[in-house]
Amino acid sequence: MQTKTVSNLKRYKEIGDVLLKWGFGTTLLEDLSPGLRQMNLSGRLHPNIANMSVYERMRHVLEDLGPTFVKFGQILSTRREMISQEMFEELSKLQDKVAPLPFEDIRPVVEQYCGPIDQAFQCFETEPFAAASISQVHKAMLHDGTVVAVKVQRPGIATQIETDLPLFLKMAERIEKLSPESRVYNPKAMVHEFSVQIRKELDFTREGRNAEILAAGMADIPEIKVPKIFWQCSGERVLTMEFVRGCRIDDIETIRSYGVDPVMIADVGFHAYIRQIFRDGFFHADPHPGNLLVSPEGQLIFLDFGMMVLVRPERRKIFIKVLLAIVDSDVDTLVDCFEKLGLVIRQEDMEPLKDDLFSALRDYQTTAIGDFNVGPAMDSLPKALQKYHLMVPGSLMMVLKVIWMIFDVAVKLDPGFNFNERVKPYFEEIIRSGYLSSETFRKLPLSLMEMAEGIMNLPRAVNQTLRSLGNGDFKLEIEANDLKTLSTSINDASERILIGMIASAIVIGSSLVVYASDTPITGNLFYLTFIVYIVAIVIGIVALFRLMRKK
Numbered sequence: 300m301q302t303k304t305v306s307n308l309k310r311y312k313e314i315g316d317v318l319l320k321w322g323f324g325t326t327l328l329e330d331l332s333p334g335l336r337q338m339n340l341s342g343r344l345h346p347n348i349a350n351m352s353v354y355e356r357m358r359h360v361l362e363d364l365g366p367t368f369v370k371f372g373q374i375l376s377t378r379r380e381m382i383s384q385e386m387f388e389e390l391s392k393l394q395d396k397v398a399p400l401p402f403e404d405i406r407p408v409v410e411q412y413c414g415p416i417d418q419a420f421q422c423f424e425t426e427p428f429a430a431a432s433i434s435q436v437h438k439a440m441l442h443d444g445t446v447v448a449v450k451v452q453r454p455g456i457a458t459q460i461e462t463d464l465p466l467f468l469k470m471a472e473r474i475e476k477l478s479p480e481s482r483v484y485n486p487k488a489m490v491h492e493f494s495v496q497i498r499k500e501l502d503f504t505r506e507g508r509n510a511e512i513l514a515a516g517m518a519d520i521p522e523i524k525v526p527k528i529f530w531q532c533s534g535e536r537v538l539t540m541e542f543v544r545g546c547r548i549d550d551i552e553t554i555r556s557y558g559v560d561p562v563m564i565a566d567v568g569f570h571a572y573i574r575q576i577f578r579d580g581f582f583h584a585d586p587h588p589g590n591l592l593v594s595p596e597g598q599l600i601f602l603d604f605g606m607m608v609l610v611r612p613e614r615r616k617i618f619i620k621v622l623l624a625i626v627d628s629d630v631d632t633l634v635d636c637f638e639k640l641g642l643v644i645r646q647e648d649m650e651p652l653k654d655d656l657f658s659a660l661r662d663y664q665t666t667a668i669g670d671f672n673v674g675p676a677m678d679s680l681p682k683a684l685q686k687y688h689l690m691v692p693g694s695l696m697m698v699l700k701v702i703w704m705i706f707d708v709a710v711k712l713d714p715g716f717n718f719n720e721r722v723k724p725y726f727e728e729i730i731r732s733g734y735l736s737s738e739t740f741r742k743l744p745l746s747l748m749e750m751a752e753g754i755m756n757l758p759r760a761v762n763q764t765l766r767s768l769g770n771g772d773f774k775l776e777i778e779a780n781d782l783k784t785l786s787t788s789i790n791d792a793s794e795r796i797l798i799g800m801i802a803s804a805i806v807i808g809s810s811l812v813v814y815a816s817d818t819p820i821t822g823n824l825f826y827l828t829f830i831v832y833i834v835a836i837v838i839g840i841v842a843l844f845r846l847m848r849k850k
Contacts (some may be wrong), residue, residue: 303740311460318361321356322348341413352390354361361393365674367463368499369393371431376587381681391587399430401435405451412534413449419532425451433500433605438542447529450503452536455502485690492693500605505540509604510540515578522567524598540750543600545592549711565712566721567599572705573725576698577619580610585698586704608697614640618698619726626719628660640692648687655683687816 302566306697311503322345347653348356361372375382376629400424406416413419414680427435428448434458470484501506501778502771507528514525548568554561567590575582583590592600617636624633630653638644638846644652659679680699709716 310466314364314466315702317360318376320363321360322346323356323360326502336731337349352382352385352389354386357386358389358392361390365459366432366453367422367460367464367497370494370500371467373432373587374493374496386578392504393432399435400453402426404454405435405512408454408536409449412537413532413539431603433497434503439539441529441532447532448526448542449532450538450540452501452503454582460497464490465498467493486691488690496606502535503533504535506538506604507533507538509607511606513575513583513601513604516575516581517571519565520571522563522598523571524600526600526602529804541601543592543594545600546584547588548591548599548708550593551712554593554712557593557597559593559595563597564593564599565709565716567661568712569705569709569716569721570725571599572701573722574729577615577726578729580612580615582608582701584608584612584701586701586708591708591850592780605749608694610694610698614694615632618695619729621698622702622722623726625660626722628657630656630660633660637689637692640691640695642684642689644687644689652683652687655686656680659683664828671828 325433325716345359351359358372372390376387376393383391385633398745409416409423416423419441421442421444422763423439427437429436434450434452437451439449441447445619467490468487471490507530510525510528514527517523518527526541526543529539546557548554548564551561572582572586576623583604583606584599586605590601590603594600610655617639617798620632621636624630633656634649634653641719656679659682681696706716706718
């Protein structure tokens with residue numbers, strides 16, 4: 300425990316020195332962590348500070364503080380609704396500018412999982428061709444001639460991350476306390492999600508499995524390429540995959556030099572992401588241009604599968620409604636979706652919130668096609684919620700963030716890209732296939748069984764209800780937000796009870812006739828009794844169907 304405390308204090312000292320070096324004074328430091336007042340924060344200003352913007356200096360701070368902070372900055376650069384354009388541009392530079400480690404530092408990691416390098420590989424390039432905050436990538440060749448990319452985790456990175464994460468949480472708590480308006484973005488939840496995500500990314504076997512799942516989902520789209528994983532040279536800290544050639548997706552000139560139409564790439568990429576998010580529920584959540592390449596053959600190549608998001612089926616349906624509501628400026632559906640995602644909107648705020656959302660979405664809807672940008676629409680949601688002290692659901696923000704990023708890329712590739720026209724056909728196809736999917740038919744027998752059990756239990760339930768009403772023991776607990784909802788609920792309940800009583804009365808009356816008869820029932824009386832029973836069953840089925848449909 301004492302060692303951990305000393306380590307934290309040392310890290311605080313490093314953070315303080317770096318902040319001072321880049322011109323962030325003691326006032327900021329003491330606001331973020333009052334304990335720093337007791338420490339001797341020494342440091343000197345960088346000589347070029349006078350020529351740098353505050354956002355450029357912030358980027359340098361993240362770079363100097365190491366991989367954990369760089370990774371957090373990369374993720375923050377995707378939260379366009381939270382940051383200014385200037386800050387976004389600076390943080391975006393963190394995607395590519397990370398200094399690599401010398402080969403001798405990473406050699407032990409490679410040999411731990413692959414064995415001696417000269418035995419595992421025919422050749423291995425010691426200079427990495429890519430370096431990121433957690434790993435760096437080397438080009439190599441297997442003995443069968445296959446060219447591969449070997450992704451190697453930086454030594455000691457896991458220990459450093461575990462030291463930094465508690466400090467992130469403390470800073471998030473201080474930010475929420477000092478800046479109440481930041482709570483709509485839920486900084487503590489962001490740090491928690493970041494902690495979960497970065498720990499997942501430390502396990503390269505998980506990333507390899509993610510790549511194979513994504514490849515299986517995209518297998519029927521020939522324009523999509525996911526590199527093959529070579530497990531014989533992979534493990535928790537090393538991942539060997541097929542080497543792919545191509546240019547960044549935002550390098551339009553090179554794409555054209557391949558003889559590939561950028562408009563086609565925009566359509567393929569948009570279709571792939573809409574399908575991943577809303578049909579498969581498993582999507583690539585870090586679509587910055589460095590992770591999306593275009594091959595000379597015209598394929599869209601996905602890279603870096605550490606940040607993948609899994610979405611439950613019921614949430615996918617809500618997210619589809621959110622996107623369609625944005626496109627159609629349907630604020631009632633939008634607010635309903637917010638509530639289903641867990642937002643508690645005060646009744647007195649409901650109408651003003653709808654007005655603000657409608658105003659923002661109508662502005663977005665009437666934007667001229669030449670200036671069209673889905674960003675303001677996405678940006679308007681958290682801003683409108685912030686006004687009423689509501690937090691944006693993290694899962695929704697993740698989906699909107701990815702949609703925003705792929706739309707930005709699509710517009711660069713195809714300046715005439717129209718979000719409204721492209722998204723609706725995909726959603727119609729997804730909704731149609733969802734109702735006719737194998738999953739729906741697989742659940743059909745269970746649904747029929749539950750419906751049959753409900754029909755069989757209906758007379759007993761109605762009898763118990765009537766008995767409770769007769770004895771005065773019937774209790775009804777009601778929780779409603781307004782009288783309209785209460786009235787609707789009472790009307791629905793009364794209607795169902797009436798239908799149940801009618802069906803029960805028919806069954807009971809027919810049964811009494813049968814029981815009172817001394818001789819077997821034959822002829823017209825038999826058919827009449829049979830028809831009466833069928834009518835009662837039909838009434839029960841109709842009542843149950845209407846109930847299920849309303850739910």
